[in-house]
Amino acid sequence: MATGSAPWWLGEPVRWLYGYMQFVVRTEFGAVRGAAEGDVQVFKGIPFAAPLDGPRRFQAPTEPERWDGVREATRFSPAVPQPPMADGLPSSWNPGDGTDSLTLNVWTPDPSANLPVMVWFHGGAYLAGSPSEGSYDGARLASSGVVVVTAGYRVGYEGFGWVDDAPANRGILDHLAALRWVRENIAAFGGNPDNVTIFGESAGGTSIATLVAGSARTGLFHRAIAQSPAAMYRGEDEARKAAELITGPVGVRPIVAELAKIPAEQLHAAQRDATAEMTRSRAAWSDTTPYGVILDGETLGELPWVALLGGAAKGIDLIAGFTAQEATLFTAMMRRESLDPDKLAADLHLRDGVMDQYRAAHPDLDDTGLYNTLLSDKLFRVPALWMAEAHAAAGERSHLYELTLQAPNGLGACHALDIPFTFGNADGPLLQLLLGGVPDGFEDLSGEFRRSWTSFAATGDPGWDRYQPTDRRTRILDLPSSTVSDPIAASREIWAHRFPELTA
Secondary structure (H helix, E strand, O other): OOOOOOOHHHHHHHHHHHHHHHHEEEEOOEEEEOEEEOOEEEEEEEEOOOOOOHHHHHOOOOOOOOOOOEEEOOOOOOOOOOOOOOOOOOOOOOOOOOOOOOEEEEEEOOOOOOEEEEEEEOOOOOOOOOOOOHHHOOHHHHOOOOEEEEEOOOOHHHHHOOOOOOOOOHHHHHHHHHHHHHHHHHHHHOEEEEEEEEEEEOHHHHHHHHHHHHHHHHOOOOEEEEEOOOOOEEOHHHHHHHHHHHHHHHOOOOOHHHHOOOOHHHHHHHHHHHHHHHHHOHHHOOOOOOOOEEOOOOOOOOOHHHHHHOOOOOOOEEEEEEEOOOOHHHHOOOOHHHOOHHHHHHHOOOOOOHHHHHHHHOOOOOHHHHHHHHHHHHHHHHHHHHHHHHHHHOOOOEEEEEEOOOEOOOOEOOOOOHHHHHHOOOOOHHHHHHHOOOOOOHHHHHHHHHHHHHHHHHHOOOOOOOOOOOOOEEEEEOOOOEEEEOOOHHHHHHHHHHOHHHHO
């Protein structure tokens, strides 16, 4: 355990030295030594599961081995196996990297306190991503009076590909293993294990939706923030079919013994080809990536919003939200002539007349704008809305937000724009990529994000009205922010036929 406070009579110099000695914390698996980072202490690369050696790449996570002495926790661990997120971008992982990747990182302002805990799961389409990315640095958020944890998890085939003789959704099982570690160890870092908020964005938001809908009764978390949760769910039959696009060309059966012999980079090459095939035949698939949460009846048995409406997350406080122009991040480099909203509606198997409804609701938009609005709704905006609405309809405390701050580069309020504001990292790579630099008012809006998120973690109240089916009060995060009723009413009504239970 961390040492206590210095005796008052020793004076400030000795108090500072005594504080330095607090950097060693004992967990149930062994002691770790962290380092100072501003006014918080940070511990990096703490194992919550065993290394991903051999067959363990494709099996459920197991406990890490205990260690003697003090483990240095001042560097991030290697990322899980993954390809570059896009051509020309560096990868978080390279062949030959270490396998001790199921680790987490802790930022704490006071190891002797009893603070709310916030556990972050990153995005990356379940294809890539790492908690070591600079935009996820938890120091500023932790300095607001919470303990921040960021955790790695398996992506790609290792995390979400179909395996005949292993459990599905191993990436989600990694989340649960990390949360069990938090329950057993976070008090030693100044966190309250009885007040844990899970939060994440994009695929990480999908994980939050999955955990809230499928694991709320585990007692591992008490509140949840789903930022741009993606509609990345598929049945077991489609999961097997997607796996065949990868294992077939590689020449293996989807069983642990054979998959474990295949180098990760060979699977990465095959999944790239599978993604291209799924994109070409979009109408035949629920998504254009080979991985998503499998509705296996164990991790999750039905779509999250359906489960929430049935009361699956009783007692869990929820925030869900989205950005105004989610899809522009993905369509900005596409040829304009390929952005055909009518074809997209047909590929998504939407009912006849949907595009007439969109054009009537948005008479100022051209086809590119309509394509982006439809894709934004399908991927993120409507899933977040349904989460908030279903949870509220079940009688639970639910909140909804929309980020509308417009980037000056034509992307608008695009996907992932909320991340720099959430963590307050003005020097993170995402802010430069999405906004081209620190915008005027960044500190004001980021301050509101952090106050709202940490207030919610502490009390369940983010500082704005609850979402109710009677008035649909929603926080608009911008400069300035405001609270309005039903800001995307047109999209909600257009998509109601896909979730009629809400209006039954």
